Amino acid sequence: xxxxxxxxxxxxxxxxxxxxxxxxxxxxxxxxxxxxxxxxxxxxxxxxxxxxxxxxxxxxxxxxxxxxxxxxxxxxxxxxxxxxxxxxxxxxxxxxxxxxxxxxxxxxxxxxxxxxxxxxxxxxxxxxxxxxxxxxxxxxxxxxxxxxxxxxxxxxxxxxxxxxx
Amino acid sequence: xxxxxxxxxxxxxxxxxxxxxxxxxxxxxxxxxxxxxxxxxxxxxxxxxxxxxxxxxxxxxxxxxxxxxxxxxxxxxxxxxxxxxxxxxxxxxxxxxxxxxxxxxxxxxxxxxxxxxxxxxxxxxxxxxxxxxxxxxxxxxxxxxxxxxxxxxxxxxxxxxxxxx
DNA sequence: TGTTTAATGATAATTAATATCAAATGATAA
DNA sequence: TTATCATTTGATATTAATTATCATTAAACA
Ligand SMILES: [Zn+2]
Ligand SMILES: [Zn+2]
Ligand SMILES: [Zn+2]
Ligand SMILES: [Zn+2]
Numbered sequence: 001x002x003x004x005x006x007x008x009x010x011x012x013x014x015x016x017x018x019x020x021x022x023x024x025x026x027x028x029x030x031x032x033x034x035x036x037x038x039x040x041x042x043x044x045x046x047x048x049x050x051x052x053x054x055x056x057x058x059x060x061x062x063x064x065x066x067x068x069x070x071x072x073x074x075x076x077x078x079x080x081x082x083x084x085x086x087x088x089x090x091x092x093x094x095x096x097x098x099x100x101x102x103x104x105x106x107x108x109x110x111x112x113x114x115x116x117x118x119x120x121x122x123x124x125x126x127x128x129x130x131x132x133x134x135x136x137x138x139x140x141x142x143x144x145x146x147x148x149x150x151x152x153x154x155x156x157x158x159x160x161x162x163x164x165x
Numbered sequence: 166x167x168x169x170x171x172x173x174x175x176x177x178x179x180x181x182x183x184x185x186x187x188x189x190x191x192x193x194x195x196x197x198x199x200x201x202x203x204x205x206x207x208x209x210x211x212x213x214x215x216x217x218x219x220x221x222x223x224x225x226x227x228x229x230x231x232x233x234x235x236x237x238x239x240x241x242x243x244x245x246x247x248x249x250x251x252x253x254x255x256x257x258x259x260x261x262x263x264x265x266x267x268x269x270x271x272x273x274x275x276x277x278x279x280x281x282x283x284x285x286x287x288x289x290x291x292x293x294x295x296x297x298x299x300x301x302x303x304x305x306x307x308x309x310x311x312x313x314x315x316x317x318x319x320x321x322x323x324x325x326x327x328x329x330x
Numbered sequence: 331t332g333t334t335t336a337a338t339g340a341t342a343a344t345t346a347a348t349a350t351c352a353a354a355t356g357a358t359a360a
Numbered sequence: 361t362t363a364t365c366a367t368t369t370g371a372t373a374t375t376a377a378t379t380a381t382c383a384t385t386a387a388a389c390a
Contacts, residue, residue: 017336018387020337020338020387022337022338023337039377041377053338054338055338055341056378057339057341057379060378061338074243076243078241080245080376082377082378098290101295113282117278118301121263121274121278121301125263125272126306127263127272127301127306128304129302130304131301131303132300133300133302134299135298136283138293138294138296139292182367183368185355185367185368187369205346219370220371221371222370222371223370225347225348226368245345247347
């Protein structure tokens, strides 16, 4: 954690920015909620817990800065809100997402999976890929399991249930 | 074109909606600009040319309705605006996009390309995929060509240019 | 220490999208 | 046709996310 912050500090310095206390507090919130997909507002509320004097504008500015430096990626899942996602250290590309249309959960896929597709696109469309966004919308494993359980319960209560036939 | 509108009309009726003159005008604008990626505001301005009495709210409502019926897909390329894209008739999935980070052009990929990836995701992550969004960010072929031309010109003007060594 | 520059916080302004509601339209049945 | 009822519309108010502004503060400098 500390070493991660140190490296981010160096990245900022490399682009002649400072890691101010407000920026550090913001980065810490992102690190502590690495698996979440927080909006600027979400980050603001969490940062305020440790640094109550921080302003919303500063959070927006910090997130913008981190995006510019490719420390975080900005993504929009279709609700009108931008969300901010720490990039895996050293990752060449942004990771992928599974958005559940039933429960709203957002799961991550860290594996690349797109290598072949990107080779085709670069060649056939003569397009130099710098980054990508890949999001699947569907039903997550938790919701699928829940459905199976419910169906089970139904059949126990009513063994002659023949909806399957 | 007319037959396409007829089929959309039937889709609306099937869901017990009417194809009102306002809705038809909106659909026509989408058909006439099929390769563009119009925002609600863009659509509004274009529709007003043929149906000046239409209100912005109606355009938003129509686009929402068409999205619900999967006649159009709503997509966001990272500027804060939703854009609306006619789905290919009969297409199972939304097509992919190439967004140029230099000139802003948005090109389309109609080929699926994701079949294998989706099979892996469905199995390994136990996720039932219903739809997807795939966007590549990079440099389009036009910008690449332009760069090549510029470099050429440079070398003609200054044959001893040795920046390549 | 004074001087310059960068960063911050409060708040105003902008913008996209949604909500509200009275009026218009359209289909339906007497 | 006319009365009736639900749907749709247009104008406008409202909400919500983001950006802009600007005076103040903090940091680097020399
Ligand atoms: Zn789920
Ligand atoms: Zn993520
Ligand atoms: Zn380009
Ligand atoms: Zn498209």
